Amino acid sequence: MKATLTTLAVSVFVTGAALLAYDRYVVKPGQVIGIVDIAEVYRSKETEFAALLTASKSDEDRQRAYAQAQAFGERLDRALREMPTECRCLVVVKSAVAGSWSNAVDLTAALKAKVGAKS
Secondary structure (H helix, E strand, O other): OHHHHHHHHHHHHHHHHHHHHHHHHHHHOOOEEEEOOOHHHHHHHHHHHHHHHOOOHHHHHHHHHHHHHHHHHHHHHHHHHHHHHHOOEEEEEEHHHHOOOOOEEEEEHHHHHOOOOOO
Protein backbone atom coordinates (compact mmCIF):
# COMPACT_ATOMS: atom_id res chain seq x y z
CA MET A 1 0.00 0.00 0.00
CA LYS A 2 2.85 2.36 0.86
CA ALA A 3 4.49 1.76 -2.54
CA THR A 4 1.22 2.62 -4.30
CA LEU A 5 0.90 5.91 -2.39
CA THR A 6 4.53 6.79 -3.14
CA THR A 7 4.03 6.04 -6.83
CA LEU A 8 0.85 8.12 -6.86
CA ALA A 9 2.58 11.04 -5.12
CA VAL A 10 5.51 10.95 -7.56
CA SER A 11 3.13 10.76 -10.53
CA VAL A 12 1.14 13.76 -9.28
CA PHE A 13 4.36 15.72 -8.68
CA VAL A 14 5.83 14.92 -12.12
CA THR A 15 2.53 15.75 -13.86
CA GLY A 16 2.27 19.05 -11.97
CA ALA A 17 5.86 19.95 -12.80
CA ALA A 18 5.31 19.13 -16.48
CA LEU A 19 2.15 21.25 -16.61
CA LEU A 20 3.92 24.14 -14.88
CA ALA A 21 6.85 23.95 -17.31
CA TYR A 22 4.46 23.83 -20.27
CA ASP A 23 2.61 26.88 -18.97
CA ARG A 24 5.80 28.89 -18.35
CA TYR A 25 7.70 27.99 -21.51
CA VAL A 26 4.97 27.43 -24.12
CA VAL A 27 1.73 29.17 -23.17
CA LYS A 28 2.98 32.36 -21.47
CA PRO A 29 5.48 33.41 -24.19
CA GLY A 30 2.71 33.00 -26.75
CA GLN A 31 0.60 35.49 -24.85
CA VAL A 32 3.20 38.29 -24.93
CA ILE A 33 2.47 41.01 -27.45
CA GLY A 34 5.12 43.30 -28.89
CA ILE A 35 3.90 46.73 -29.96
CA VAL A 36 5.66 48.88 -32.55
CA ASP A 37 4.81 52.44 -33.53
CA ILE A 38 5.63 52.35 -37.23
CA ALA A 39 4.35 55.89 -37.74
CA GLU A 40 6.95 57.19 -35.28
CA VAL A 41 9.72 55.30 -37.09
CA TYR A 42 8.55 56.67 -40.45
CA ARG A 43 8.38 60.23 -39.09
CA SER A 44 11.92 60.09 -37.79
CA LYS A 45 13.28 58.83 -41.11
CA GLU A 46 11.03 61.14 -43.12
CA THR A 47 12.67 64.22 -41.60
CA GLU A 48 16.10 62.83 -42.50
CA PHE A 49 15.08 62.19 -46.12
CA ALA A 50 13.41 65.59 -46.40
CA ALA A 51 16.61 67.25 -45.19
CA LEU A 52 18.63 65.26 -47.72
CA LEU A 53 16.29 66.18 -50.57
CA THR A 54 16.20 69.87 -49.73
CA ALA A 55 19.99 69.98 -49.35
CA SER A 56 20.58 68.14 -52.63
CA LYS A 57 21.68 70.33 -55.48
CA SER A 58 22.02 67.78 -58.25
CA ASP A 59 20.11 64.87 -59.67
CA GLU A 60 22.79 62.54 -58.38
CA ASP A 61 22.20 63.72 -54.79
CA ARG A 62 18.44 63.27 -55.18
CA GLN A 63 18.91 59.78 -56.62
CA ARG A 64 21.15 58.91 -53.66
CA ALA A 65 18.45 60.14 -51.26
CA TYR A 66 15.81 58.06 -53.07
CA ALA A 67 18.10 55.02 -52.93
CA GLN A 68 18.53 55.52 -49.18
CA ALA A 69 14.75 55.74 -48.78
CA GLN A 70 14.29 52.52 -50.71
CA ALA A 71 16.98 50.78 -48.65
CA PHE A 72 15.20 51.98 -45.49
CA GLY A 73 11.96 50.39 -46.68
CA GLU A 74 13.73 47.10 -47.26
CA ARG A 75 15.45 47.24 -43.85
CA LEU A 76 12.11 48.03 -42.19
CA ASP A 77 10.42 45.10 -43.91
CA ARG A 78 13.22 42.73 -42.91
CA ALA A 79 13.25 44.03 -39.31
CA LEU A 80 9.49 43.58 -38.96
CA ARG A 81 9.77 39.99 -40.19
CA GLU A 82 12.62 39.23 -37.75
CA MET A 83 11.09 40.80 -34.62
CA PRO A 84 8.58 38.04 -33.73
CA THR A 85 11.38 35.47 -33.80
CA GLU A 86 13.71 37.61 -31.69
CA CYS A 87 11.19 38.56 -29.00
CA ARG A 88 9.25 35.27 -29.20
CA CYS A 89 6.03 37.25 -29.24
CA LEU A 90 3.26 38.45 -31.51
CA VAL A 91 4.16 41.87 -32.97
CA VAL A 92 1.34 44.31 -33.78
CA VAL A 93 1.14 47.93 -34.84
CA LYS A 94 0.46 50.31 -31.95
CA SER A 95 -2.62 51.78 -33.62
CA ALA A 96 -4.20 48.30 -33.65
CA VAL A 97 -4.11 48.00 -29.85
CA ALA A 98 -7.16 49.25 -28.00
CA GLY A 99 -6.71 49.93 -24.30
CA SER A 100 -3.83 48.51 -22.34
CA TRP A 101 -2.53 44.98 -22.32
CA SER A 102 -0.64 43.66 -19.33
CA ASN A 103 1.56 41.41 -21.45
CA ALA A 104 2.46 44.13 -23.99
CA VAL A 105 6.05 45.17 -24.63
CA ASP A 106 6.90 48.35 -26.57
CA LEU A 107 9.43 47.37 -29.25
CA THR A 108 9.55 50.73 -31.07
CA ALA A 109 13.03 51.60 -29.78
CA ALA A 110 14.34 48.19 -30.87
CA LEU A 111 12.81 48.67 -34.31
CA LYS A 112 14.39 52.12 -34.63
CA ALA A 113 17.77 50.66 -33.71
CA LYS A 114 17.41 47.86 -36.28
CA VAL A 115 16.57 50.22 -39.15
CA GLY A 116 18.92 53.03 -38.14
CA ALA A 117 16.29 55.65 -37.29
CA LYS A 118 17.18 58.41 -34.86
CA SER A 119 15.12 58.81 -31.71
